[in-house]
Amino acid sequence: MRRIAVIFILMVLSPNGIGEEISDKALAIEYLQVSRLEPGINAMIDTYSLQLYGNMPEAERPQLKKFMQDVMGWDAIKDQLAELVVKLYTREELNAAIAFEKSRLGASISAKNEQFSKQFTELLSQNMQRFARSNDLSPAPAIKRD
Numbered sequence: 789m790r791r792i793a794v795i796f797i798l799m800v801l802s803p804n805g806i807g808e809e810i811s812d813k814a815l816a817i818e819y820l821q822v823s824r825l826e827p828g829i830n831a832m833i834d835t836y837s838l839q840l841y842g843n844m845p846e847a848e849r850p851q852l853k854k855f856m857q858d859v860m861g862w863d864a865i866k867d868q869l870a871e872l873v874v875k876l877y878t879r880e881e882l883n884a885a886i887a888f889e890k891s892r893l894g895a896s897i898s899a900k901n902e903q904f905s906k907q908f909t910e911l912l913s914q915n916m917q918r919f920a921r922s923n924d925l926s927p928a929p930a931i932k933r934d
Contacts, residue, residue, distance in 0.1 A: 816873035817866065819882045822889035824898050825869070826862040831906040833861060839913045 820826075833856045841849055858864055873882070888894040 816870035
């Protein structure tokens with residue numbers, strides 16, 4: 789039994805296993821970068837921030853923007869996204885996708901996908917606002933208790 793435990797520990801801690809994990813994460817990050825996900829995330833945050841500002845005092849807006857960056861910004865989620873990519877895609881798929889994204893056609897499609905994503909986010913935000921107005925879902929004023 790002890791021999792099996794030692795073999796298992798050596799397999800888990802072997803340099804090859806660790807090296808592959810680092811390589812996969814680096815490949816996943818490269819995939820996310822060539823997919824231009826970071827600008828898409830930034831555009832989404834900008835759009836949602838503008839929609840959420842509403843009647844918010846100007847002085848409080850930077851706090852909301854910082855909160856959104858801390859929760860859903862590139863630096864906040866890139867490692868989590870890389871983990872998802874590693875779980876979902878094979879190396880072969882990632883290498884093929886990266887090669888495509890780096891091609892002239894792939895770069896063109898990626899730029900248009902970024903525009904599409906921004907416009908899609910704006911549409912969703914407009915639909916949510918329209919729904920809220922038509923269903924009287926505006927926030928109630930705060931009640932101050934003495």
